[in-house]
Amino acid sequence: xxxxxxxxxxxxxxxxxxxxxxxxxxxxxxxxxxxxxFFGGQVQKKVNEAREKVADFLGADPSExxxxxxxxxxxxxxxxxxLDSYPEKRQxxxxxxxxxxVGNVCSYLNRKGYRITELxxxxxxxxxxxxxxxxxxxxxxxITIMYANNETGVIFPIEEIGEIVKEKGIPxxxxxxxxxxxIPLNMKKSKIDMLSISGHKLHAPKGIGVLYVRKxxxxxxxxxxxxxxxxxxxxxxxxxxxxxLGKACELAKEHLGEENTRVKALRDYLEEKILEKxxxxxxxxxxxxxxxxTLSISFEYVEGESILxxxxxxxxxxxxxxxxxxxxxxxxxxxxxxxxxxxxAHGSIRFSxxxxxxxxxxxxxxxxxxxxxQKLRDISPFWKDYLKAQEKI
Amino acid sequence: xxxxxxxxxxxxxxxxxxxEIEDPDGxxxxxxxACGDALRLTFKLDQNKRxxxxxxKTFGCASxxxxxxxxxxxxxxxxxxxxxxxxxxxxxEYLGGLPExxxxxxxxxxxxxxxxxxxxxxxxxxxxxxxxVCKCFGVTDKEIERAIRENDLRTVxxxxxxxxxxxxxxxxxxKIEAIIEKVRGEMEKEVPPAKPERKKLTNIQKIKLIEExxxxxxxxxxxxxxxxxxxxxxxxxxxxxAMRGKCSFCPSSEFTxxxxxxxxxxxxxxxxxxxxxxxP
Numbered sequence: 001x002x003x004x005x006x007x008x009x010x011x012x013x014x015x016x017x018x019x020x021x022x023x024x025x026x027x028x029x030x031x032x033x034x035x036x037x038f039f040g041g042q043v044q045k046k047v048n049e050a051r052e053k054v055a056d057f058l059g060a061d062p063s064e065x066x067x068x069x070x071x072x073x074x075x076x077x078x079x080x081x082x083l084d085s086y087p088e089k090r091q092x093x094x095x096x097x098x099x100x101x102v103g104n105v106c107s108y109l110n111r112k113g114y115r116i117t118e119l120x121x122x123x124x125x126x127x128x129x130x131x132x133x134x135x136x137x138x139x140x141x142x143i144t145i146m147y148a149n150n151e152t153g154v155i156f157p158i159e160e161i162g163e164i165v166k167e168k169g170i171p172x173x174x175x176x177x178x179x180x181x182x183i184p185l186n187m188k189k190s191k192i193d194m195l196s197i198s199g200h201k202l203h204a205p206k207g208i209g210v211l212y213v214r215k216x217x218x219x220x221x222x223x224x225x226x227x228x229x230x231x232x233x234x235x236x237x238x239x240x241x242x243x244x245l246g247k248a249c250e251l252a253k254e255h256l257g258e259e260n261t262r263v264k265a266l267r268d269y270l271e272e273k274i275l276e277k278x279x280x281x282x283x284x285x286x287x288x289x290x291x292x293x294t295l296s297i298s299f300e301y302v303e304g305e306s307i308l309x310x311x312x313x314x315x316x317x318x319x320x321x322x323x324x325x326x327x328x329x330x331x332x333x334x335x336x337x338x339x340x341x342x343x344x345a346h347g348s349i350r351f352s353x354x355x356x357x358x359x360x361x362x363x364x365x366x367x368x369x370x371x372x373x374q375k376l377r378d379i380s381p382f383w384k385d386y387l388k389a390q391e392k393i
Numbered sequence: 394x395x396x397x398x399x400x401x402x403x404x405x406x407x408x409x410x411x412x413e414i415e416d417p418d419g420x421x422x423x424x425x426x427a428c429g430d431a432l433r434l435t436f437k438l439d440q441n442k443r444x445x446x447x448x449x450k451t452f453g454c455a456s457x458x459x460x461x462x463x464x465x466x467x468x469x470x471x472x473x474x475x476x477x478x479x480x481x482x483x484x485x486e487y488l489g490g491l492p493e494x495x496x497x498x499x500x501x502x503x504x505x506x507x508x509x510x511x512x513x514x515x516x517x518x519x520x521x522x523x524x525x526v527c528k529c530f531g532v533t534d535k536e537i538e539r540a541i542r543e544n545d546l547r548t549v550x551x552x553x554x555x556x557x558x559x560x561x562x563x564x565x566x567x568k569i570e571a572i573i574e575k576v577r578g579e580m581e582k583e584v585p586p587a588k589p590e591r592k593k594l595t596n597i598q599k600i601k602l603i604e605e606x607x608x609x610x611x612x613x614x615x616x617x618x619x620x621x622x623x624x625x626x627x628x629x630x631x632x633x634x635a636m637r638g639k640c641s642f643c644p645s646s647e648f649t650x651x652x653x654x655x656x657x658x659x660x661x662x663x664x665x666x667x668x669x670x671x672x673p
Contacts, residue, residue, distance in 0.1 A: 303429065305395075305454035309405065322429070322454070329429065329497075329530065329553070329560030342427040346452075379411050379458060381433040381450035382426055 001315045004361045008201075009150050009178055009294060009352035010319055014244070015203040021247040022205075025240035033237050034228070047237055050246025057249035058195070058212055059186035066211045066229045067242050071177040071198030072101035074211040075144075077222035077233065078173040078194040079105050082142045083114070084220035086171075089141035091115040095127065095156075096337040098146050101196075102175050103333070106144075115139070124286040125154040125338045133164055142171050147179035147195075151321050151334045151350055152285030153294025155183065162191025171217065177201055181252035182259050182291045193217045199241065203354070204248035208241035255355050263353050264292035266362050270351060271295050273366040278373050280386075282344055284321075284335060293353040296321065298335075298344035301383045302376040307349055310372040316365055321348040343382075397455060398489035404459035409466055412448040421509030423501055428530050428557065430457045430498065434464070434505040436513075444468050444476060449505075456495040463487045464502040473510050479503065480543050481555070496555045500540060526568050529561025534572060541576045549573070599662060600627050606661040607634075611654055622654070630665040632658060635672075 031040035055062040165172040173194040181202035199208035225234020284296040304322025321332030331345040377383035417435035424431030430453030439445035449461040481499035523533035540555040553559045621637035658666040
């Protein structure tokens with residue numbers, strides 16, 4: 001069966017160039033970068049090169065790059081490490097639509113006695129910066145706001161937020177796991193203090209992440225151990241994955257143009273055709289400030305898991321913000337925060353593309369999706385009710 | 394990805410009896426768009442008062458659609474008295490099982506059936522008569538109690554899996570806990586811990602069973618530790634054995650005998666077995 005993979009916000013294919021770059025570090029080049037001998041030294045050099053590539057990709061200085069095990073670790077390290085450095089401050093500002101790697105850390109801190117201010121979003125998933133201004137107090141230890149939303153792709157005005165936050169001198173962290181590789185990031189021109197990225201969202205493997213930490217940022221180490229990463233993250237370096245991430249960042253920088261032209265055009269084509277062919281369908285989130293690869297779209301009166309399984313049966317891999325896919329009983333917190341009506345929230349599907357997708361694949365989805373939705377609407381008791389109600393009008 | 398059985402997948406991909414019967418004898422509607430799943434069940438009876446035709450329409454996930462489809466297949470041809478006895482377990486079993494988190498889909502099927510039967514009889518199931526415990530999903534104390542009884546539930550998490558109650562804001566968790574405690578207390582009183590009934594064995598049957606149990610359950614376990622055991626004699630309920638191998642000079646052999654051999658023989662043969670060791 002043909003596989004059409006359009007779930008790249010969940011994870012991506014490891015680029016063949018990345019895998020190739022990694023392989024020697026599993027076998028012949030197995031030295032420890034901290035060793036004094038040449039055998040470790042040659043590996044140290046490669047780790048440094050990877051650090052430079054990541055720094056170049058982010059517009060940062062290599063000394064500002066801390067390798068971690070994943071995006072979640074980067075988020076945890078930034079939040080918990082900052083609070084540890086400012087023990088007297090007891091408030092955190094975040095949003096209602098964060099990834100659980102931030103959201104659940106905030107809930108945990110709330111139970112520990114921290115005051116958590118969660119900024120709301122409007123129907124398009126946008127923040128109100130006045131609400132942010134009003135939320136800042138003397139007590140605010142950290143502001144952590146995601147760069148772009150994983151479910152809807154909505155991009156927050158991170159640099160504007162940075163300006164507001166810097167006026168008050170508060171540390172500012174952003175989870176850029178979904179933004180990296182899809183929109184340009186330049187720390188030199190930014191007010192961001194800390195930024196998280198994850199390897200497997202940009203064609204590196206799972207198990208490697210980065211926390212960018214601006215020079216002069218107060219941050220206690222999260223993983224306490226050896227001197228690695230300048231004492232900011234103990235533990236022997238995950239050399240093959242660091243080398244892989246370096247390569248992936250180099251490629252991501254090269255492909256950024258393509259992401260924002262060809263991939264964006266594919267996404268727009270998919271969106272346009274679905275809206276044209278399937279009635280009672282709506283796009284979730286701000287269509288202007290949106291990642292070029294992401295489409296969150298809701299089909300009224302049907303449920304997301306059913307759509308996904310019928311798509312999956314045809315080899316199409318997507319994801320959903322519906323309750324049933326996660327094992328929770330309520331639809332995604334992001335769609336609920338946006339106030340997406342229940343008629344649509346349960347039937348949301350996310351298509352997220354990558355540079356490996358083709359127009360033929362989009363056509364395959366466009367061909368097979370309408371009958372799937374129709375089949376489920378024919379089973380749904382609400383669709384006929386809706387049609388009857390329409391007839392009366 | 395959910396680990397659905399082939400039968401669930403089959404009933405989801407090719408659902409049976411989809412639709413709505415015009416002018417049905419009974420109609421049952423449960424769930425809502427807000428809740429994420431809903432089921433409308435309609436049926437018609439034949440002249441012998443058996444369910445002649447039954448159709449469903451379901452909004453929900455794969456297991457909700459499969460459970461509805463299974464329900465219609467199960468009850469076709471039943472009298473209402475028979476259909477009334479169908480539980481959510483029957484639906485889940487028909488499908489070869491459901492992931493525990495999805496058991497509420499089978500409960501939804503059973504509820505729709507109850508509602509449709511009540512509708513036929515001109516009774517309305519009125520939620521107002523019961524206390525709505527979970528406000529997020531509108532689940533009453535009666536529904537929770539029934540799920541606990543029918544499925545032998547023990548935790549709030551399980552109650553959520555089976556009824557959805559407590560799956561939203563979580564404010565009702567203490568109430569659900571209290572219901573579990575109450576119902577389980579009642580259940581324990583209702584069912585005295587009955588001893589499994591055993592048929593009375595003849596002497597020959599007993600001897601045979603003792604030999605079998607020693608060979609299958611006991612000796613292999615002793616051998617694994619370098620020991621062995623020999624059956625010397627059986628007199629009524631007294632079983633005389635001799636320890637061999639390592640067991641014969643093991644200081645804990647008496648413990649091994651009493652605790653292990655006797656327990657096993659009592660489990661498989663008779664409660665009255667007594668084991669005696671014959672020392673050389």
